[in-house]
Amino acid sequence: MTSTAKEAPAKDRKLAKSVKDSKAPAISRAAAILRLLGRSDRPLGLQTIARELGLVPSTCLYVLRTLVAEEFVAFDPDTKRYSLEAGVLTLARQWLRRNQFTELAQPVLDRISSEFDVTMLGVNVVGEDHLVVVAISRAGNNLQISAQVGARFPSLISATGRCIAACSDFSEEELAERFAQLRWEEPPSFEQWLEEVRQTKVQGYAVDPGNYIAGVTVVAAPVWKAPGQFTHALVALGLGSSLVRSGLDELAQRMVAAAEVLSAQLVGEGG
Known part of the structure; x- marks a missing residue:
């Protein structure tokens, strides 16, 4: 991303x-x-x-x-x-210090990044319009991802966007209008993207196979702060060919499992 x-x-x-x-x-x-x-x-x-x-x-x-x-x-x-x-920085530091997701997610990001040699992000969903990176763990490979803590992205972009679309109440017409405003390096058709959104609902995670960043595969798994409240996501970025060799499906399942644990922890904190 x-x-x-x-x-x-x-x-x-x-x-x-x-x-x-x-x-x-x-x-x-x-x-x-x-x-x-x-x-x-x-x-x-x-x-x-x-x-x-x-x-x-x-x-x-x-x-x-x-x-x-x-x-x-x-x-x-x-x-x-x-x-x-x-x-x-003072404002940002105070927010990060109080943000339970960042504290809980960082060791998870570090472990998955190290095991699969991918760059991991923890993102916060801000309303209906934006994603903000709140945690990051960089891989040891040569892939350089420019996202930094505090970076903002359109909410429906890349793999995380497919998760948001899958969990949203947007009509197909609303999704089409928002999709038309997105910028991709290798843009999918709306019909293809919509089918991938439907797949995300079934499998519990989303994959962007190089649409947003050419040659880079992005995987995202949603994190829930409360039932029906999708507030964060775990995001993995890696070279497409490298991810296939290291096990894309295994990575996705690890991320889904980690996201479920984080969701349970956040629900517990909120309660």
Whole structure:
């Protein structure tokens, strides 16, 4: 699971629309700026930020100055550019410290990653629109996955997206509309994807055979915080040929078993 440059414009347009439609515009503007800076590989200038988010430059400057004062954004007076400041780490660290799934999942991710030589992610399902990586364990192979803790992805993308679609109440028409907005390197047809969603309901896990990232197979197993409440997932990423040799079915079954144990633990914590 990795973000690609071709997704950025669509994400920026969605950010701009969310700011425009928000009933709390000041908060939405600040959140949109933080997300934009978090996705950018380099510091951004005022005009770039304002243009990408559809903000009036003077309004954008006011929000940026407030974020700088709160130590969430850093300003370089020499380049006149903005970037994330260390203050955001304090919020993230406090959230991770309280997140039971992250604590429980990390040793599971480490074991499966080591045994099958895959990169493992623990993801949090945020509403109907996004997935956020909250834990990661990297394999010892040469496959480099750019996903980091805090990375966001569209909810229906890749193998995890098939799990979400399988567990959702979306109509076929709603799924088709959301599917049309997804960006894949090797896109499946909607009919093929929908059949894989149906298979996910039966087998309890999903496989993306190189659709999202060409040559990379992604496996996902859902984790439930309460009956009927799909909140997290275990995700494995590996080279397709390598996974076939190491045992794709065995990996999937291990992930399903681990997800069931985590689900029971989370339900117990919630109770």
